[in-house]
Amino acid sequence: MSIIYTDQKSKRRVKKPNAAQRQLQAEWEAILKKYDSKKIVKSPKRELKDTYKLSTPAGRETKHYPSLNTGGFATKKQTYQYTGDKMIGIGTLHKSNAVPVFCDDEAKEMARMRRG
Numbered sequence: 001m002s003i004i005y006t007d008q009k010s011k012r013r014v015k016k017p018n019a020a021q022r023q024l025q026a027e028w029e030a031i032l033k034k035y036d037s038k039k040i041v042k043s044p045k046r047e048l049k050d051t052y053k054l055s056t057p058a059g060r061e062t063k064h065y066p067s068l069n070t071g072g073f074a075t076k077k078q079t080y081q082y083t084g085d086k087m088i089g090i091g092t093l094h095k096s097n098a099v100p101v102f103c104d105d106e107a108k109e110m111a112r113m114r115r116g
Helices: 019-034 104-115
Strands: 089-092 098-101
Touching: 089 104, 098 104
Parallel strands: none
Antiparallel strands: 089 098
């Protein structure tokens, strides 16, 4: 099977109006002629000599309150790290609830509670 290329463009068929459609079109054009609409003529834009500027009403002036100058930047928070030897690890009771574990019995209890 081979593909044949042609230079012809596909032609769409345009339906010609039938007698009823031609009559409706003629009636519509007659109505448009009968009620000939007036064309709107736009006047050329004129430049305004005096421009009106809105001002703030009396008693509505916004006062400017300057921010408090603390004189510095925030420092980085100190990180805490456990340095003792009593905690043996971190256990999980429910979802992502981290709990410190201090002995083997607590770790076994947590394991039973999670499964139970």
